[in-house]
Amino acid sequence: MFLDKIVNQTRLDLAQRKIEHPIEELQRLAFEQSSPRDVLEAFEPRDQVHLIAEVKRASPSKGLLAPDLDPVATALLYEQHGAAMISVLTEPHFFLGSPEYLTAIKHAVSIPVLRKDFIIDDYQVYEARAWGADAILLICAILDDEQLRHLLHLAHSLRMRALVEVHSRAEAQRAVDAGAMIIGVNSRDLVTFKMNPYLIREIRQMLPANRIIVAESGIHSPADVRRLARYDVQAMLVGESLVVSPDMPGQIRMLLHGANRTTQVKICGLRDAEHIDAAIEAGADMLGFIFHAPSQRYIAPERIPSLLAASNHYAHIDEGQVLPDLVGVFVNKEAAYINDVAEQAGLHYIQLHGTETPEFCQQIKRPVIKALSLTDKADLHQLADYQAVTWRLLIDTPTPEWGGSGRTSDWDLAYRAAQQEKILLAGGLTVGNVADAIQQVHPWGLDVSSGVETDKRKDVQKIHAFLQQVRQSEKDVALK
Numbered sequence: 001m002f003l004d005k006i007v008n009q010t011r012l013d014l015a016q017r018k019i020e021h022p023i024e025e026l027q028r029l030a031f032e033q034s035s036p037r038d039v040l041e042a043f044e045p046r047d048q049v050h051l052i053a054e055v056k057r058a059s060p061s062k063g064l065l066a067p068d069l070d071p072v073a074t075a076l077l078y079e080q081h082g083a084a085m086i087s088v089l090t091e092p093h094f095f096l097g098s099p100e101y102l103t104a105i106k107h108a109v110s111i112p113v114l115r116k117d118f119i120i121d122d123y124q125v126y127e128a129r130a131w132g133a134d135a136i137l138l139i140c141a142i143l144d145d146e147q148l149r150h151l152l153h154l155a156h157s158l159r160m161r162a163l164v165e166v167h168s169r170a171e172a173q174r175a176v177d178a179g180a181m182i183i184g185v186n187s188r189d190l191v192t193f194k195m196n197p198y199l200i201r202e203i204r205q206m207l208p209a210n211r212i213i214v215a216e217s218g219i220h221s222p223a224d225v226r227r228l229a230r231y232d233v234q235a236m237l238v239g240e241s242l243v244v245s246p247d248m249p250g251q252i253r254m255l256l257h258g259a260n261r262t263t264q265v266k267i268c269g270l271r272d273a274e275h276i277d278a279a280i281e282a283g284a285d286m287l288g289f290i291f292h293a294p295s296q297r298y299i300a301p302e303r304i305p306s307l308l309a310a311s312n313h314y315a316h317i318d319e320g321q322v323l324p325d326l327v328g329v330f331v332n333k334e335a336a337y338i339n340d341v342a343e344q345a346g347l348h349y350i351q352l353h354g355t356e357t358p359e360f361c362q363q364i365k366r367p368v369i370k371a372l373s374l375t376d377k378a379d380l381h382q383l384a385d386y387q388a389v390t391w392r393l394l395i396d397t398p399t400p401e402w403g404g405s406g407r408t409s410d411w412d413l414a415y416r417a418a419q420q421e422k423i424l425l426a427g428g429l430t431v432g433n434v435a436d437a438i439q440q441v442h443p444w445g446l447d448v449s450s451g452v453e454t455d456k457r458k459d460v461q462k463i464h465a466f467l468q469q470v471r472q473s474e475k476d477v478a479l480k
């Protein structure tokens with residue numbers, strides 16, 4: 001098994017280094033270093049997704065990635081284009097890393113530097129500090145609870161920070177219990193090398209809000225980074241997609257822009273597998289189902305599993321394809337009922353579209369999108385009332401049927417709301433007006449239903465045209 005192999009090799013190397021350089025020498029060098037750079041500050045503001053860019057020449061899962069990479073030039077380029085921190089592999093056999101890279105990079109850049117290695121011993125923590133590291137990686141899978149706490153404490157005593165890496169819910173709990181402030185969720189299983197892109201969604205909710213969450217592995221595309229923005233992570237650790245890119249600055253721009261500046265799209269009111277497939281193919285981020293019986297778009301919650309099974313994309317999940325998040329829309333239903341449906345139908349978010357109070361939102365066991373209707377400026381106070389107890393707020397047009405009216409909301413008020421919170425804009429959006437909506441409101445996300453319908457049924461062409469228009473408009477906004 002790879003992990004055992006690498007840890008065994010690490011132990012052998014370590015024994016040799018301990019003979020060549022006694023720990024006292026490392027400790028002296030560690031204490032001689034100037035203070036580490038402030039890692040927590042690198043992840044401010046916390047509502048943005050920051051980039052930890054990795055200097056990586058090879059990996060056991062992918063082999064040689066960029067054997068001729070110039071570590072210092074690469075790190076400088078990362079910094080110049082907006083990375084918040086540099087991760088440097090120091091493991092020599094499997095990742096072609098080196099301590100010399102770390103030290104040289106630390107001298108060249110002015111942002112914090114992480115030692116990425118298989119750390120199992122105090123000696124390596126002193127080494128990291130002696131080489132100039134501001135932070136170290138601690139991998140839960142190779143440490144027991146006592147070792148994890150001890151190494152974390154040792155790193156803190158040297159005023160370094162630790163990125164504590166987890167691969168499961170159980171490890172995430174161990175990291176939290178050990179007091180980790182920076183938790184990395186690695187989607188790649190270290191034993192099988194298989195990717196589980198959904199791990200971050202699964203684990204995110206159980207992690208306390210005051211921790212810095214880092215998504216690791218398999219981050220390549222605009223859709224990948226839009227997902228990270230949905231899971232409210234503070235950083236993405238990216239190596240492969242940067243070092244193999246023929247245009248590193250362009251790739252960094254895409255990652256940072258995609259995570260922080262692009263618009264999330266929810267296609268709502270889906271009832272047919274063909275439209276689910278169309279929404280996925282068009283690049284929708286969220287799929288919405290209306291569980292409000294008076295609506296023409298109503299679907300019975302118990303039909304959701306068979307509806308998804310009938311979709312080609314759900315029936316045959318392609319390697320690497322990541323399916324959208326599922327949102328259930330409810331109007332003034334009991335909390336217990338909503339929680340049951342969320343469980344049965346496998347919903348990821350709950351949209352409350354009625355008069356549900358902030359207290360009610362707290363009873364829901366999924367992140368909540370609360371729809372608000374704003375009629376004048378005074379209504380903006382609702383944002384503060386709901387902000388702490390919801391995941392996102394949605395601004396929709398006030399109508400007697402609650403939603404799905406096809407009528408646009410007051411975009412001036414929506415703009416004011418978007419200045420305060422990450423909002424989803426809904427109500428009367430169409431391919432014809434969505435570019436203006438993005439330009440005028442700057443919403444975090446868009447929610448459309450009737451605008452992608454013809455004769456009250458979803459329309460495949462309109463779904464594609466809508467998504468195309470959104471992606472084009474973001475490009476236009478980015479170029480301005």
Ligand SMILES: O=C(O)c1ccccc1N[C@@H]1O[C@H](COP(=O)(O)O)[C@@H](O)[C@H]1O
Nearest residue numbers: 268295403404405406426427428449450
């Ligand atoms: O779409 C419905 O029928 C619906 C019914 C009850 C509550 C919410 C509903 N839909 C939400 O309304 C907006 C979409 O509006 P539009 O059709 O694009 O004007 C969106 O938030 C839906 O989730």
